[in-house]
Amino acid sequence: MRLDKFLCESTELTRSESKRLLKTGSVSVEGVIVKNPACKVTDDAEILLDGAPLTLVGSRYIMLNKPVDTICSTHSGTRAELYPSVIDLLNVIKSDRLRIAGRLDVDTTGLVLITDDGQWSHKITSPVKKCGKRYRVELAMPPDQSAIEQFAQGIQLQGEKKRTRPAQLEFISHQEVLLTIHEGKYHQVKRMFAALGNRVTALHREQIGSITLDPDLEAGEWRYLTEDEINSVQEVTS
């Protein structure tokens, strides 16, 4: 690709800013100062800006441990004035390209996957792909054992024509359960329990497909996914 394009794809610089910068002689390619914006470079060329190496952004795959009082939104708006977006926690360049693969409510915590690869994200969010999302749920009241069967049969949510897809419920303690769902309707987990006359008091997402929230990540921390984690989405859901 052209050198000025490489600069745009590895920094926040615009094309015209890149061209201006090149004229100053602060960019070297394989050890040689290059001022020509049309110079062709390979993706893995050693390109330094004021001595610091530049790398192409490429496709990014991120897991974040969402804290409470943050929103899964990429746009600013009234809510964004009240709560920061999870994207703001990343502090990476070209964050406007990033999309959230499966949003969580402002008061929900846990695993959020963020990427600029639209196809990969679609494999997680499309109900057709049936990618499982596992939640740890705290409830206002101890649920009845019969809830296991009700979730397995699908729950009739208010305002929906069809029942939810079969979901798997496991009891952890009196008022704490694990619930795995395979779709992502608006406030789905809270509405499922509301349909059974219960109320969710805390909600935490632990797993998406076979990607589990890294226990080393404190609330608000993030890391890039491993190759295996990225590829697992294809294997599990396609």
Ligand code: URA
């Ligand atoms: N279901 C909910 O009700 N809220 C979430 O944040 C995620 C799933």
